[in-house]
């Protein structure tokens with residue numbers, strides 16, 4: 001019997017698990033994919049939003065501002081790369097400057113600090129590639145960037161170290177409630193006193209299993225396009241246009257791995273599995289970002305992907321259900337869900353307390369995690385030191401992104417089972433050659449370390465196998 005079962009191992013589920021792992025509770029995460037963070041949390045812009053562009057009375061606005069503060073503390077404790085790069089929301093005319101003033105005012109109500117409107121002379125010095133027709137911008141220094149999947153992995157590792165059980169390839173198929181919840185899954189039946197539904201795009205399906213019918217998740221697709229690392233410094237800040245009703249607009253994004261990104265689109269779609277990208281998405285993104293930074297060239301695009309925002313109305317839905325006591329929905333976690341995740345976790349912890357769950361702090365809670373070594377983030381001197389201690393760091397497997405055998409083996413020891421699991425943890429296969437050089441080597445390392453034949457290695461589990469048959 002568990003005290004709490006969290007359904008969904010995205011950044012929200014893992015943040016909740018890590019927060020609750022501070023207490024003497026028996027907790028498990030049930031995740032349907034073969035690895036953590038294979039849902040919405042793997043395909044987003046990686047921005048730690050400051051909270052602007054949210055209504056001051058919205059839950060998501062409040063949790064975003066709080067999350068922005070909490071992420072920094074978590075990043076330090078768990079060794080997650082976080083950079084405060086700042087954001088510029090730009091204006092082309094006086095009317096748009098008036099909009100910036102409104103956004104600033106709304107942001108101040110939410111408690112966002114140090115915002116100021118900067119004008120052309122400042123922009124010319126600090127953001128020289130910006131369209132010279134941009135006359136002013138709202139500078140919001142507290143905006144930052146993070147690796148979204150590494151954030152989820154590092155949260156889950158620390159949660160596991162503090163006793164949280166993590167079950168992957170464990171789709172929840174039905175929920176029954178008597179005195180306790182009985183949760184039917186691919187790995188059998190789990191019993192629990194509480195359920196936290198953090199199932200992202202599928203939170204409505206999980207809610208329905210418990211008899212809650214008023215949540216409907218509507219996916220909103222965002223197509224994103226990654227540029228070559230050589231364009232890393234095309235901008236110094238995150239560049240935003242003025243927001244629309246449904247989105248923060250199409251952005252020029254700095255990423256924690258160096259490749260700038262352009263996007264996302266905002267398209268209402270019906271299919272929760274529609275992760276397609278297309279020519280019209282690309283054309284729309286290119287024309288929008290060229291208005292911000294005219295030198296952006298489609299020839300520099302090296303990869304693209306789409307993610308689906310789990311939208312259910314305008315705001316996040318985080319509540320204990322009156323009709324199903326001890327069932328907590330964490331649904332409609334669209335953007336800025338990555339930013340808000342640690343604040344959502346605290347909010348859920350408070351909900352559990354008010355619902356009557358009694359929990360005491362663990363005396364042996366381990367708040368820290370050793371930072372993962374990434375050669376691509378190290379300067380030459382540090383690299384030399386790392387390699388002199390462990391020669392496997394000198395055995396380079398992915399040349400584009402400078403990833404060594406030691407990093408790949410460490411990723412497997414930390415839970416990677418698939419090619420994507422390796423990619424998200426280490427960046428191997430993310431460069432210009434898209435794994436043309438390193439795929440077979442990584443497969444061999446996976447095969448050796450996991451002691452499975454090559455034909456059981458997949459891109460991301462399920463039917464995504466890579467080789468049909470291994471020759472004897």
Ligand SMILES: Cc1cc2nc3c(=O)[nH]c(=O)nc-3n(C[C@H](O)[C@H](O)[C@H](O)COP(=O)(O)OP(=O)(O)OC[C@H]3O[C@@H](n4cnc5c(N)ncnc54)[C@H](O)[C@@H]3O)c2cc1C
Pocket residue numbers: 007008009010011012013030031032033036037038039040041042043044045046047048049170171172173198199200201202203206220221222223224264306307308309310333334335336337338339340
């Ligand atoms: C294009 C795009 C850009 C974005 N940019 C940003 C940004 O820059 N900053 C920001 O703050 N936010 C951003 N977001 C929002 C952010 O990505 C999400 O809010 C966040 O990732 C949601 O996390 P989650 O854990 O709720 O969902 P998920 O990561 O989807 O996790 C839910 C998990 O539940 C699992 N699951 C589903 N059904 C079941 C079942 N039956 N049984 C077991 N498990 C199940 C899924 O497999 C999944 O892993 C963006 C989103 C998109 C799409």
